[in-house]
Amino acid sequence: MKTILDSPIHVDRRTTIKWLAATMVAANTACSTNAKFLGEEIPPVNDAGGNLLGVAAKSNGVGYGTDPDLMNPVVPWSRTMTRPQLETTSALCDFILPEDDRSPAASAVGVPDFIDEWISAPYERQQNDRGEILAGLEWLEQQSWNRFGHGFPSADDQQATELIDSMASSDPAATEQSDLVTFFNRFRYLAVGAYYTTEEGIEDIGYIGNVPIAGDYPGPSDAAMAHLSGVLEKLNLTMPD
């Protein structure tokens, strides 16, 4: 399957489906991801991703245990994404969190590697995310080939927007979410958490704590109090003493 990535041949959707189906049968893999894929007829992929992006390595399953060294943290488990999976991850990260005039793109601060760390972790929550994330990445890649004749990392803004819009829900309160919406929300959750915990992300969002203060805690700044006064006025409430 790797040859698809190596050669710029056009693969139509029906062919992809056929290949996928054949791969599934040949590999005799269990379909752990029951993808609805917004009505598309693409069959589910196995939980290692598989196919266009290759099959993620098996995690070595080493957790950090119940008494890790808190002063010298290490990630004991191995990363598992294939290079193509990482490239698609990286591209999606940067469409979600692109560079702007205040902060760099997600890939510039290690977000794709963090997502690999996350889905490779041996814990239940991360293992649940693993199948969802890898299947979603595979879907993105397939769709990109089908619609544009190249992989997702080569998508331009318009193409990426088309694909992401077919996944992203504009209604966060929607209860009937398809697997793709779940995938996109989960991916975005991971990218955002990773991004805004970096130095660059913290500076962008304006968190200015975790510095020791001598003496009493000063409370809100004058600007923050002025803003609050305005809010209370609109609500017809009185500033507490």
Added chain:
Amino acid sequence: MAKHEGYDAVIVGSGAGGGMAAWVLASKGLQVLMLEAGRDYNPYEETPMFSAPRDAPLRGTGTTDKPFGYYNASVDGGWQVPGEPYTSAPGSEFMWWRSRMLGGRTNHWARNSFRMGPYDFKPRTRDGLGVDWPIEYDDIAPYYDKTEAIVGVYGRNDGLENHPDSAPGVLHKPPAPRVGELLIQAGCHDLDIPCVPARRAVLTRPIGDRSACFYATSCGRGCSIGAAFQSTTSLLPMALATGNLTIVTDAMVYEVSLNSDGNADSVNYVDKKTGTHEAASGRTIILAASAGETARILLNSKSKYFPDGAGNSSGQVGRNLMDTVGAGMSAQFPMLENRPSYNEDGARGLHLYIPFWLYKEQARGELDFPRGYHYELGASGRSEPGMGLGGIANFAGSYGKTLKEDMRRYYGSFLSFTCRGEMIPNANSYCEIDPDTKDQWGIPTLRFHYKWSEHELKMVEHFQETTREIIDRLGGILRSGDVSPEDAISKGGQIIHEVGTARMGNDPDSSVTNQYGQCWEISNLFIADGSVFSTKSHKNPTLTIMALAWRNSDYLAEQLKSKAL
């Protein structure tokens, strides 16, 4: 022959109750041995002060190995402890948090320290439910003052009904409220709901070697400057400094052994490092292993005198298990979007809270639930980013440059409301020895039964209605969904306030100890943890555990001195 002997007191457990008992007794010149099931722990060297979430695996987020996050001060702890199972009976789902480390759960607790009030000690007299305590508020008030002075508690005396003031000069100055708290306070004032400074065991002025809070780095990691109270930076060092305390860690106590008179002779434990079984004897034995472990030790201590467990002729050991009623709601406040940034960390916990305010209505029968609850406010919206920030991302529902703008806009616009309420003891909530399960050393383990009653569910419903009123008044949008009280209420044990499994009382037929935590039937066996709570109250139990442990220890020391023991 016991490996350790000749002590005036052998204390099992090193947390709030054990730490306090050790310090009180050691400072009176008594020789004290403390046995801790967990490993030695040094908060001065092991606390990851200031470490960034990005430097921890998975950004420090909770896993099954470390449920409260990588940096949380819990060793071999959490909802499951390796090799030490517990079970829930069919139809029950109880969660039991343990920490296997010196200082136990005091290393990571939220430090919320509210006094129980006069009503809380006589609830049956007030509403006919549950039981009264054998003591009244005035019996314990001086111990609250002494405990708060040693522990260090910030807060303010507001003279509120059933929320007693402290003696003058005891409380530390509370930290200034933050924007979210001021907003909620303004709304509460309009709705005639009190919103006042919270009380937390965090210093805002130094005590001895312990520094005042410097308003940075999470208290849940432990506090190497000693500002946030934990047994390992105050009570235990103080007790050790007397020269009268010996601490043995990795000592998993499983049994109280009686002598031929039926008195407590020693405790038996597994030395976890060698796997050997050892004994420690003393003139008195004090169990302070937590409500669950203490009940387990008593129930596993079967003898010809006590076929159902030591001191358990009443059948009350393990019974009356109570946890705090928990529920939570959150909302987004459009008016807080894009607000100016400032350092909103504060003391990394409650600055303001909402104490229960409807006692008079309750007494007049105007409410459909009998007991109180309080609100803990999640109001530091511009707190240190962790994985949870993703909640804002999915709230925004966007991506690209719009998402980055939305993140700046919504960060700090969420506030959360947490219910902490009183559970009334019921016949369906208890723990017992599971006949089919043993831990890695072959010690029989606990099986929990747990069921909330209508009293607790009605309380949660009231909390939900009131919270909606507050959110509406402040122009907020409920984000936590429309959830039934049955779904909103916490699981038993989840709030980690489990108490009541060896309750004190006036009647040996219906209680396990007298008012001093002294077992009715074994006069040199004492209990100094949450097991002895007759009822729960809605106040967080740690402060009361310490005040009672001090009172029990004073009594125990007098009894030893007068040779009554």
